[in-house]
Amino acid sequence: MAHRFEIRKNKAGEFVAYFCYNNETMFWTEGYASKASAQNAIESMKKNGPGAPVEDKS
Template structure:
């Protein structure tokens, strides 16, 4: 299973509950003195997590990626990025495509993600690259599951600011 909980000891010898996706830590608990407390934390998350509300307290000082994308001035971004950085984005996109192909994701997820990244590669060849569409394609859940996409999006957004 790609999602799982894991309990490990930290350097202080405390028990820490981790929630992981594809062996990547998504979040973890505080350190507990007993393994039973770590197990209780996992039970509490399973019991209360699915119906819990989400409170977005990021505020204007800590915008989310979606907020950054929506607030980015896309006009003239091609000039800001330039040929050298566009070539880097293309290489990263090609690496992402290879990572998706080699992944152990299910066939439908791979097909969807590959088609989106292939579209990005084609759009990168356009004389006036439609950057908003490039980011939208890379920001799709089937693609962002592959972490390289996030690096490309951050690179594009960083150049836009």
């Protein structure tokens, strides 16, 4: 699969959820104190993201 979510630790020791396409990071979340919180962020994006509107503010 070309796209995936990854959970990594940042330099501050926090858990961060990343969305990657092929080998490129497209976006990431804030840092979380627990891995469970990062997993919850991923589940929220999966659930709420497909129906989110696009706002062009250019």
